[in-house]
Amino acid sequence: MERGPDESVDVLVVGGGINGTGIARDAAGRGLSVLLVEQDDLANHTSSASTKLIHGGLRYLEYGEFRLVREALIERERLWGMAPHIIWPLRFVLPQTHSPRPAWMVRAGLFLYDHLGGRRKLPGTQSVALARSPFGQGLSERVGKAFVYSDCWVEDSRLVVLNARDAAERGARIATRTRLVRAQRGADGWTAEIADKDGHVRMVRARALVNAAGPWVADVLGRTAGARNDRGVRLVKGSHIVVPQLYEGDHAFILQNDDRRIVFAIPYEGRFTLVGTTDAAWDAPPGRAAIDAAETHYLLDTIARYFEHRVEADDIVWSYAGIRPLYDDKAANASAVTRDYVLDLDAGEGQAPMLSVYGGKITTYRKLAEHALRDLAPLLGSQAPAWTAGAVLPGGDLPDADFVGFLTGLQARYPEVSRDLLRRLAHAYGTRATAILDRDPGQDLGGGLFTTEVDYLVAQEWAQTAEDVLWRRSKLGLHVPAGTAERLAAYLG
Template sequence: MTQGSRYDLLVVGGGINGAGIARDAAGRGLSVLLVEQDDLASHTSSSSTKLIHGGLRYLEYKEFGLVRKALQERETLLRAAPHIMWPLRFVMPHMPNLRPAWLIRAGLFLYDHLARRELLPGSRGIDMRRHAAGEPLVDSITRGFVYSDGWVDDARLVVLNALDAFERGATVLTRTKLVGAVRASGEWHARLERPDGSRLEVRAGAIANAAGPWVGDLLHDALGRGAHHSVRLVKGSHIVTRRLFDHDHAYIFQNPDKRIIFAIPYEREFTLIGTTDVEYHGDPADVAITEDETRYLCESINRYFKRKITPADVCWAYSGVRPLLEEERADNPSAVTRDYRLELDANSGEAPLLSVFGGKITTFRKLAEEALDRLSTVMPIAKGAWTAGAPLPGGDMAHAKFEPFAAKFANEHSWLPADLARRYARAYGTRARALIGSAKALSDLGREFAPGLFEQELRYLRDVEWARCAQDVLWRRSKIGLHLAPAILQPVANELDAWFARHPAADTRQRAPSALAS
């Protein structure tokens, strides 16, 4: 791209909402520039509980519209990317002193019927003394319920949306900050800044502010605007331990404080536990779990499992700041709505500004669709909604079924170790073949930096998925970092950073669509 390039839409924020909006817009024929001040999914969108779900507990707050919308999206997303999203059964042990069984049954009935289900089985009661999910739990738990939701690799979901946007003509600039923009002559004149301090000026017909926790700061500091809505920053922290159970179900636990805690099978060898809800007032970039949160999560789990855990059992922890839609009625952070609002600033003759407040990962596609529909009322957009039936990159598998594809991929590349073949299939779907390229043996994949991490994959992540450093590879594009022994994690990270320094990315991932670049 060049100084003064013009786009129809400048999207600010490389989290799930920004990437989703960029994808939808590019697919409708707009020239799009997506800018993210750090890496894609480097904040909130890689720090979720990693669920595609309606939000069973939101029924308690009478958020029926939000739950229905999320449930409708659940199966749409599962079909769009079966490699990084899949169904997951959840077990809810019944604790008579918390919520009565009739209330839980009523809630699950609503959950089953608020939206049409085709892929996911419904809920049912179970006898914990006979079900495999009862074995790890304390003996006093004899009854429970099981229901369906979905799992997602959240950071990869963001990357795949950005990749689809790029392949439909969008320009994607990571580590690029919008430092200011003004309206002039019916368009936005925006100033961008790169890590080396260099500045770039572009023009845009409209701006979509999807900066997540920074949505208000961007409005005030970079755009000089106010807003009718605001976000409430709520920190959610998670811990990861070695595997606490052997089956493939997840657990949803009810705490005495009415919080919900999940325990989820994670990365084959681990259990993911979360989340907390804590009011947050600092810089979202500096968020971190506290000792109190770690203890809270351990104590919450220990109410249910026979095997007790302590903070010393935590292998990894992460925190994210959720930019929740501020509402006067919600004193408790857990009760703050997970719904979203789109605020359109578009006075006659002025370039439009659309800002996103709130939201959850499950409803990102619908949010993006609504954002473009709103923008179409104030700017020319020839094409309509299209994403509901479109697979994400790598998700174009026959009948949206992962297991047959994974078996076929492993058979086609029988020289790959089984675990590596499955990881490639899971992470990249049908794009795994492009990653492999012409390789016919492990030696063709180049240097092995860590078990199962070869130079061929680094090149793919650099050239196709905007990876620029070790963190991008080890913790966002994959979770390989979690599988490395502490003694080798930092040396591996150092080697990867050195490799990226020696092999910088070409500029081919940053293009200006020629149709409107002048």
């Protein structure tokens, strides 16, 4: 590392998941110069493999995680207001059938859940008799009662991309398919060597280094000479399956199993149901994860216990898995490991600062980033105040945060465009959908994916491959006809 730097920044962020992009956005908004590097695509791993919920985490109350739940509940409505096109309310039905927890305990937890975080817009908990309620339709046993409460849904990978987009518009540079090779600490900064997918190497000088590499957090520490490495990370795999629609209605279910774990069943992409997640220890090096036979059987057995509709392994239309990098609190059970985040600031006297991120969940990413800048900003001489609370994400400036009214306006403005396509574009891009709709659509690559939209994703959202477009910028991979992926790859190539 003898040569001079090709670029100098205040903050080098390693990791393009939700925490890395959230920190990059917050830092750029405070006037700091930022470079974010991601070895793959944005949200390529953990951040696109979630259960896709903005929620307080009802089950975390059972483990005494009151601070985490309260913070998440406060963030829930805040994030909904920041991005109402990709986040929306969802009602959850919690049947007491097969419950290992007495009804009084569940109701007490839901009372706390309703009041711990200052809920303002979401409806509170209600109790229903399953035999007489439409919430019981599709269940194999409609006896007893269920509790119905509120949380929110999120398009997880799009949340990551929108944070990156906002960071870029505030001056950050986002470099995907670019990895940190190594970094050397000095008294007044870090000298980092980064390499793109073609092997081109650049030298970057950074006053501070943020390690938000998720499952690779320990790997990054191993490539940073002079960094402290005394924190533990525990990797836990969570897997989901997508099956044909299990029940009618736009509500979700939270299903309790005898092992005290819970599984969600959530309406997905119009005609499917998303079921998950599992909690399995991951002992291999971090990498691409896939569901295994034991996890598949666990989720199918849960479906069989609760629903009338029979589902076999051959009925699964898609599955995905992600590795969650949790802070190792030495819990014996993977399901009990804390989902709270830990920010490890390594900034001894006369040393350039390094901040490593352990754990966390999508719901608390904005607060995590705010806490990260609370620690880092003073070390970089920044006095800019926290600013992200309530600052809408790109496309989220819907009038009165009213998605239905916004969609109605689009239908009046673009009567020649099908309602289904308008709805999809409105959900994906919010007010920025007009950047696509105001242009000639170009060629239909299949299933309503037009080349003009692809051009937008390449130019504005760092998409490079067919997988980026079909599975992370959208979920069109579940809908497009055979041959679309190949036509898209050829167009991108």
